[in-house]
Amino acid sequence: MRGVLTNHLSPTHHQAIMYSPINRNGTKPYSELSPKSTFQQGPLRCIRSRWWIWELFGMITCVICLLAICITLRVFDGKPLPSIPFSISLNTIASLLGTAIKTTLLLVVTSAISQLKWLWFHRTDRELQDLQVFDEASRGPWGAMVLLKTSGISLASLGALIVLLLLAFDPFVQQLIATPQRQIASTANSTVVKRALAFNLSNQYDLAEGRGTGSAFLRMSGDIPLSQMRTAVANGANSGILVPELNPSCPTSTCNWPGFTSLGLCSKCRNVTDFAKDNWKCQQKDDMHRTCNYNLPNSAFNYTYFGVVTNNSKGWDIEIADEVRQRTWTTTITKTDADQNVFLVVSTIAMVENNLLIPGGEREQVREAHECSLSMCVVEHELAVDHGVTNHTRKTTEQPFVTRVVTSNNVTGSTAYEVEPATVRGVKYSIDGASTLRGLQQAITLAFEGNVTVQTINSSIAGSQPSIDGNVVPTNDLNQFFYIGFNFTQSIDNVANSVSRYMRSLSNETTVGQSIATETYIHVRWPWIAFPVVLVFAGLVLLALAAWETRRRGIEVWKYSCLPLLFHGVQRRSSSQEDFSSNPMDTIEEMEEEANRIRVKLGRGSSGGAWMLRQDERGYDLDLR
Structure with a gap:
């Protein structure tokens, strides 16, 4: 022993x-x-x-975990938020690796501090209390703070400083990863917008399309447009809100398209009330007939009132024929030029409303008049969808189609056009005038033409009840809508937009857009890795110097x-x-x-x-x- x-x-x-x-x-x-x-x-x-086998193993573990953090973050840096099994986030992985680094590094540093305790007393005489100081420094931050004061500038103070700085290790690891959002663009079939280079339905007409329309003239003419065209015109004409010319599909609610051109139908409306008030005239032809002529800049119409009966026994003056209150009609333009190739004009006039019942005087005067021209055009579109809101701008509009009327039948309303093809910015556009444009003209005429009339009754007996109008009689629903306040010019614009959409639906030409999606991605803030790297490097230096100093002085490895x-x-x-x-x-x-x-x-x-x-x-x- x-x-x-x-x-x-x-x-x-x-x-x-x-x-x-x-x-x-x-x-x-x-x-x-x-x-x-x-x-x-x-x-x-x-x-x-x-x-120092365990300490060396600990430092190797620290370095491996630190490299694992760096490699993992480098792989996912700038990438979309990954989907990791068991719903584990990248922050969780970094936190686990950081905890492993912090734990093993703390074990290595406290072991080095414990060994430095023996070196501290080997160099010179020290206070015995320093044993307790070193022991507490290897146990936690408070002891490390005391050791900093006791040991001054030494290896022990480096170890104590590392112990203190390890308190901030976790926040620095957590600050490494940020998950901001960014906009990414992708091209998909769902963002395709069609564009029309031609409008030709000459191969698709069917006489059976005219059956059941209620018009013998239209059924017999053989020039009925396809039902889709009539539907497009009717949908636009009867819409109470503005029909968008482009209604793109955007799967992500934010999309954009490069500028593109497409064939379409353009409308231009203007208020011609002042012109109409100065250019109307009514003339009494005899006791039973009165004719009025109304002229607008590009169109005109006349109307004859007849059949006034006097009932002396009851004291009534009865106008048997209807009195016109509103008139809408179409006019085919037979001569066009290269700048304004208008093929159809749609006009409307509304008469003054007052208590006078018998035609004449103020009741025949024009209250309001509009004239809208329609022409085939090539439009350059700028299109985007921003958070579900469509932003569409017509950048340029050209009407390059020289249009001429070849034949016109006033009885059937049949009009054949001849339209010259046009080349715009190197792209050729063509329109079939013989059947297609003729069918469009008929569909618009069928939808818009009509009157709103009333019967009038006038009492000639003094003290009798006030005179009243008879039944309001519209020839179609659309004119009745105009009579009660429906917006005529918006209806024409809606027809132009609806027909333009119909033209594009027939085409195979497309423009592919980009859908912009909001994506959450991984952003690594690399400067924050400097702190963990410095601590691991400092721990490695501390361990190496403690081992080297122990060997140099010939002291046993007693550690803690x-x-x-x-x-x-x-x-x-x-x-x-x-x-x-x-x-x-x-x-x-x-x-x-x-x-x-x-x-x-x-x-x-x-x-x-x-x-x-x-x-x-x-x-x-x-x-x-």
Whole structure:
């Protein structure tokens, strides 16, 4: 067995810690009595206790985890938010790796601080209290702060600083990853917008289309347009709200298209009320007939009132024929030029409303008049959808189609056109005038032409009830809508937009747009990685210097073990006690092997009542006084 370990803390306590190879009662040591085998020293145990194997493993773990964070973030940097199994986020992965770095680095640093404790007392005499300071520094931030003050500029202070800075490790890791949003553009079939280069339905007409229309003239003419065209005209004419010319499909609610040109129907309306008020005239032909002529800049119409009957027995003057209150009609333009190739004009006139019942005077005057021209055109469109709102602008509009009327039948309303093809910006556009444009003209005429009339009754007996109008009689629903306030010019514009959409629906030419989607993506803020990198590098430097300094001074690797304090206690220089160095236990495994044989119990001593570690009745005597 070994010699005696003594600890002279003060003159009054001569021997603070003692162990003896022979029990006080002369019995053999406990190790010789106990059936328990002694702890066998092996190569792995020597590596663990004498070398820095665990600390080196910890630093390797730190570096691997740090590289894993950097590689993972580099892979996902700038990429869309990934879908990871079990709903694990990238922040969670970074946090787990960061926790592994922080934990292993803290173990390495505290182990280095514990070893530096022995180096601290090896260089020169130190206050014994410094043992407690180093021990607390290896346990947490408060002790590290005290060690910073105690150790000054040294390796120990570097370790204490690392322990303190590790408090901010997690926030820096969390700041590495941001998830902003960005706009991404993608091309998809759902963003396709059709464009028309031609308008030709000559192969699609069917006489059966005219059946059931209620017009014998139209059924017999054989020039009925396709039902889709009539539907497009009717939908536009009867819509109470503005019909958009383009209604694109945008799957992401935000899309844009490059500028494109397309064939379409253009309308231009103007208020000609002043002109109409100055250009009308009514003439009484006889007692039963009165004819009025109304002239507009590009169109005109006349109307004859007839059939006034006087009932003297009842005192009534009755106008048998209807009195016109509103008139809408179409006019085919037989001569056009290259700038305004108008093929059809739609006009409307509304008469003054008052209490006079018999035609004449104010009731025949024009209250309001409009004239709208229709022409085939090529339009350059700018189109975008922003958060579900369509933004459409006609950048340029050209009417390059020279249009001439070839034949016109006033009875059937049949008009054949001849339209010259046109080339606009290198693209050729063509229109079939013989059938297609003729069918369009008929569909518009059928939808708009009509009157609103009323019967009038006038009482000639003094004191009788006020005179009243008879029934209001419209020839079609659309004219009745105009009579009660429907917007005529908007109706014409809606027809132009609806027919333009119909033209594009027949085409195979398309313009592909881009859908703009909002995407959440990974943005790595790389400057924040500097702090973890510096801490890991500082821990590596601290471990390397602590190991190198320990080897240079020839000190054993005791680190955080408390056994050296028991087996190599504090001894005064003047002591005559046997020094432990005469029978040394330098390594931790030796001390652990010896400590494995000793059984002690904390209790009061027999003298002075001091606390001590007392031997088991079968073990060594290890007194703490």
